[in-house]
Amino acid sequence: MSGTITHCRACGAPFGPVFCDLGVMAVANSYLPPEADPTAEPRFPLRAMVCSDCRMVQLDHVVDAHGIFRDYAYFSSASSSWLKHCLNFCATMTNRLNLGPQSLVIEVASNDGYLLKNFVASGVPCLGIEPAENVAAVARAAGVPTEAVFLTPDSAAAIVQRLGRRADLVVANNVLAHVPDINGFTQGLAALLAPEGVLSVEAPHLLAQVDGVQFDTIYHEHYAYWSLLAVEHLFTRHGLTVFDVETLPTHGGSLRILASPTPRPASAALRALRQLEAARGLASDAFYQGFGARVSGVLSGFRDWLAVQKRRGRRVAAYGAAAKGNTFLNAAGVTAADLLAVADLSPAKQGRLLPGSHVPVVSPEALLALAPDEILILPWNIAPEVVAQLRAAGFSGGLWTAVPEMRRW
Numbered sequence: 001m002s003g004t005i006t007h008c009r010a011c012g013a014p015f016g017p018v019f020c021d022l023g024v025m026a027v028a029n030s031y032l033p034p035e036a037d038p039t040a041e042p043r044f045p046l047r048a049m050v051c052s053d054c055r056m057v058q059l060d061h062v063v064d065a066h067g068i069f070r071d072y073a074y075f076s077s078a079s080s081s082w083l084k085h086c087l088n089f090c091a092t093m094t095n096r097l098n099l100g101p102q103s104l105v106i107e108v109a110s111n112d113g114y115l116l117k118n119f120v121a122s123g124v125p126c127l128g129i130e131p132a133e134n135v136a137a138v139a140r141a142a143g144v145p146t147e148a149v150f151l152t153p154d155s156a157a158a159i160v161q162r163l164g165r166r167a168d169l170v171v172a173n174n175v176l177a178h179v180p181d182i183n184g185f186t187q188g189l190a191a192l193l194a195p196e197g198v199l200s201v202e203a204p205h206l207l208a209q210v211d212g213v214q215f216d217t218i219y220h221e222h223y224a225y226w227s228l229l230a231v232e233h234l235f236t237r238h239g240l241t242v243f244d245v246e247t248l249p250t251h252g253g254s255l256r257i258l259a260s261p262t263p264r265p266a267s268a269a270l271r272a273l274r275q276l277e278a279a280r281g282l283a284s285d286a287f288y289q290g291f292g293a294r295v296s297g298v299l300s301g302f303r304d305w306l307a308v309q310k311r312r313g314r315r316v317a318a319y320g321a322a323a324k325g326n327t328f329l330n331a332a333g334v335t336a337a338d339l340l341a342v343a344d345l346s347p348a349k350q351g352r353l354l355p356g357s358h359v360p361v362v363s364p365e366a367l368l369a370l371a372p373d374e375i376l377i378l379p380w381n382i383a384p385e386v387v388a389q390l391r392a393a394g395f396s397g398g399l400w401t402a403v404p405e406m407r408r409w
């Protein structure tokens, strides 16, 4: 199933202004085997719209979720800074909610168990819900109980019935963006929660996305882009009251939003962020308009830089075959003739071609063996970590990021 929609997937109101139109693109996580016919690669419109009512920013062309997620070649455990972030989260929540052997933690989109393994280690009962069968199997092998299902009201009810209880903590990190049926999913989250339970959701913050011109976080798997305003509209409709929020540096600026079926007083941080979003005009059309022109500016800055490198005969490569890099390269019109290769730590991607641009993916060692002069780091959010790795491996050439502007590290 895929198709174009004209009304908000959350509240049903008609779309207002265009937020960002990136044209027609290959699906960002569909890495091609080298023998694939590049002309047969499916491409879909990639355009984000703003809801005229609840202000949820969302794609107006929905690509089939099953086709994307069932063979998803992404394993969270690849980034060490993200693992540390998760460890800290588990310690904080264990303390704050007094979690112990009597508690239950459920994580939705639990991936390979990277977060829940911390609860397993400290003796807090937990369950992962992970739609990708191959990824769920990796989690189970690591000792993290995991069910391979999509979260829906029905699958949530079945889990609650089987366990004979609801959860004290439900975690949904970086998953709200990935859900086409956002109402069914949120209803499922609410159904998993005990009356006094806490839902913790992390999502990249639209305000940070706009301020950092982070257009490359837009791709077909990301159906929606969240402000506190839009999350509160959504949760309120499903009986969940937001009571606290924290801003985090992850993914270029994220929110950790805490909500509960039982209303609690709004924290000072929550009141302050509501005021900030109101002052920046997130309820108005003007805030969203003009983003597209700033995206064009970033892309032309990169194209100019690439043209200079080519003119000088510099050998340019890239690092990090993640989804945001694919959006960036395809929006910039980069082809395999422009880059030597792109390095990635994930063996599942090595030996394949990037979708759209068809740049070959190699291991970091193989990339350095090609002796590039300049390396463009595509996942700018983990640039310091990548810079340290490449310098430790002996690379002495230029290291760059391109968002929100060309920067030499």
Ligand SMILES: [Zn+2]
Pocket (backbone or CB within 6 Å): 008, 009, 010, 011, 012, 013, 051, 052, 053, 054, 055, 056
């Ligand atoms: Zn809406």
